[in-house]
Amino acid sequence: ESQLHPQTVDAIVIGAGFGGIYAVHKLANELGLSVIGFDKADGPGGTWYWNRYPGALSDTESHLYRFSFDKELLQEDTWEHTYLTQPEILSYLEGVVDRFNLRRHFRFGAQNEVTSAHYLDKPGLWEVTTEGGDVFRAKYVVNAIGLLSAINFPQLPGLHTFQGEVYHTGAWPENHDLAGKRVGVIGSGSTGTQVVTALGPVAGHLTHFIRTPQYSVPVGKRPVSAQERAEIKARYDEIWDQAKSSSVAFGFEESTVPAMSVSEEERHRVFEEAWQRGGGFRFMFGTFGDIATDEQANEAAAAFIRSKIGQIVKDPEKARKLTPHDLYARRPLCDDGFFETFNRDNVDVVALKENPIRVITEHGVVTEDDQLHELDALVFATGFDAVDGNYRRMEIRGRNGEHINDHWAGQPNSYLGVATANFPNWFMILGPNGPFTNLPPSIETQVEWISDTVKYAEQNGITALEPTPEAVEQWGQTCTEIANMTVFTKVDSWIFGANIPGKKPSVLFYLGGLGNYRGVLDEVTAEGYKGFALTSVKEPART
Ligand code: FAD
Ligand code: NA7
Numbered sequence: 001e002s003q004l005h006p007q008t009v010d011a012i013v014i015g016a017g018f019g020g021i022y023a024v025h026k027l028a029n030e031l032g033l034s035v036i037g038f039d040k041a042d043g044p045g046g047t048w049y050w051n052r053y054p055g056a057l058s059d060t061e062s063h064l065y066r067f068s069f070d071k072e073l074l075q076e077d078t079w080e081h082t083y084l085t086q087p088e089i090l091s092y093l094e095g096v097v098d099r100f101n102l103r104r105h106f107r108f109g110a111q112n113e114v115t116s117a118h119y120l121d122k123p124g125l126w127e128v129t130t131e132g133g134d135v136f137r138a139k140y141v142v143n144a145i146g147l148l149s150a151i152n153f154p155q156l157p158g159l160h161t162f163q164g165e166v167y168h169t170g171a172w173p174e175n176h177d178l179a180g181k182r183v184g185v186i187g188s189g190s191t192g193t194q195v196v197t198a199l200g201p202v203a204g205h206l207t208h209f210i211r212t213p214q215y216s217v218p219v220g221k222r223p224v225s226a227q228e229r230a231e232i233k234a235r236y237d238e239i240w241d242q243a244k245s246s247s248v249a250f251g252f253e254e255s256t257v258p259a260m261s262v263s264e265e266e267r268h269r270v271f272e273e274a275w276q277r278g279g280g281f282r283f284m285f286g287t288f289g290d291i292a293t294d295e296q297a298n299e300a301a302a303a304f305i306r307s308k309i310g311q312i313v314k315d316p317e318k319a320r321k322l323t324p325h326d327l328y329a330r331r332p333l334c335d336d337g338f339f340e341t342f343n344r345d346n347v348d349v350v351a352l353k354e355n356p357i358r359v360i361t362e363h364g365v366v367t368e369d370d371q372l373h374e375l376d377a378l379v380f381a382t383g384f385d386a387v388d389g390n391y392r393r394m395e396i397r398g399r400n401g402e403h404i405n406d407h408w409a410g411q412p413n414s415y416l417g418v419a420t421a422n423f424p425n426w427f428m429i430l431g432p433n434g435p436f437t438n439l440p441p442s443i444e445t446q447v448e449w450i451s452d453t454v455k456y457a458e459q460n461g462i463t464a465l466e467p468t469p470e471a472v473e474q475w476g477q478t479c480t481e482i483a484n485m486t487v488f489t490k491v492d493s494w495i496f497g498a499n500i501p502g503k504k505p506s507v508l509f510y511l512g513g514l515g516n517y518r519g520v521l522d523e524v525t526a527e528g529y530k531g532f533a534l535t536s537v538k539e540p541a542r543t
Helices: 018-030 071-076 086-099 190-199 226-234 236-245 264-277 280-286 295-312 316-322 439-459 469-484 514-526
Strands: 007-014 035-039 057-061 083-085 106-108 114-120 125-130 135-143 165-168 182-186 205-210 216-218 333-335 347-351 357-360 364-367 372-374 377-380 395-397 426-428 462-467 532-536
Touching: 007 018, 007 114, 007 125, 018 035, 018 086, 018 135, 018 439, 071 236, 083 086, 182 190, 182 364, 190 205, 190 333, 216 264, 216 280, 216 295, 226 236, 236 439, 236 514, 264 280, 264 295, 280 333, 295 316, 316 347, 439 462, 439 514, 462 469
Parallel strands: 007 035, 007 135, 035 106, 114 395, 135 426, 165 377, 182 205, 182 377, 205 347, 216 333
Antiparallel strands: 057 083, 114 125, 125 135, 357 364, 364 372, 462 532
């Protein structure tokens, strides 16, 4: 129950990753509001606080996996390789927190997990309760709780009997060493491929349990020279403008050439060049314009990757188990030597679709072929309850006590990925149906929009701002229409909530690109918050 006099602030921000850090900076330092930030982690970093597994690496290039809002920071900061390791990103984010003196606003640790947020109609405030039992009130709540943050930990039969160590990559203990051990890795998404690549050379023996083999291309990690860095820094304004007006915001021109409009030799040349250069999004969106939308084009790219796997993996049986056959239609993966790792004698692969896990015993994993895979450690690289997962783990109640899980009973929804009907002054960063991109520029876009909106509300005596149900419905339709133009809907993945048992598959992203998304936000603002219902103490000065 509420304390008698809960502390009241202007805004509460939940999460201290890219989103929460920038939101607190904007609201506290720029708007001068009183702000409290919460994170259940013991420090800032979000994704990069939790994912300390061996091999954790960005798949966005280093110069674009960062904030763009501070031009001095862009010039001062440095990077050594074309991609960033987890410790590098974590220390970058810690540096940003210190640079803007944000620690004083944040409360960290398990006691500061937000367990509930209730909208109180009467004072028009949110009441937020933490795991430790603290209660606060605020006019605004900004959820920066992460889209790939609520971990998916399948409870396999017998897991509790296993005597070895058990890990999930998304909650990895600091500096944990698996050198020389017999390790099993379940899951072969972006994370699983990174873990296997890193552990293969150090583990005593490694068994990779793969349910669905995936298409993956080289990441292209290499050192960056001082001159290259200087060239990027000199062009940074242009680089960010390009990224923010593009579709996936990964810093390359997306191709508009249909794959089948060129000769087979030319297609092969373009794919080979992208393969040599590296990068998953670059391979899918920079080579041809229709790999994600046309099945024939998609198959051309898929066949190219399959042939590479066949060339790299020497053991034909391992190669067979590692080769995907469905559409190339998930978040495009890239790796730093994943397939090569299987040429090591100490690395094996188990194809779970033909040989499922029967049970886990004290000694390891028993598969349907009666084989016991003896293990010292079992690593779950099984992903996340993406996008709405962390929302559903809190008790969030909007107007009239409506629970978010009831509000989102069919599927999660939003207007513009930032707000939903019946939840006033309640904002989301990367909420359902937000952009699918290199994420920092999308996060910045949303944080800036939210902070401009809060400023507008404060200046115009607006007490409550929430989207209309019609606007939410319309945005959902737009996202569905765009998704249906792609081949992505034809394959199960977390992009559509299809990776979690019992989760109702639905469209979770706006696949229309960041440039278009920014255009929509601008239009909504220019038209006086079109699609939002505003309640005010006085008539707002609509622009
Ligand atoms: P997060 O960084 O996920 O932060 C959310 C925070 O909220 C967490 O610290 C969590 O503890 C906290 N939280 C959640 N619920 C509560 C609660 N109830 N109470 C208190 N605290 C709470 N994206 C890219 O664009 N490029 C990449 O290369 C890339 N690589 C990735 C690699 C991995 C291994 C993973 C997992 C994700 C990757 N992503 C990548 C996506 C990445 O999540 C985003 O780029 C970005 O870090 C998200 O920032 P965020 O602030 O929105 O959320
Ligand atoms: P993903 O992409 O969701 O991958 C999870 C993997 O785990 C995938 O191979 C799954 O197989 C597998 N999985 C999940 N549950 C099970 C069970 N019960 N049994 C066997 N295998 C299972 O998560 P990632 O962490 O790799 O990546 C998510 C994003 O976060 C990514 O974009 C990164 O940037 C960070 P499936 O394919 O479902 O058959």
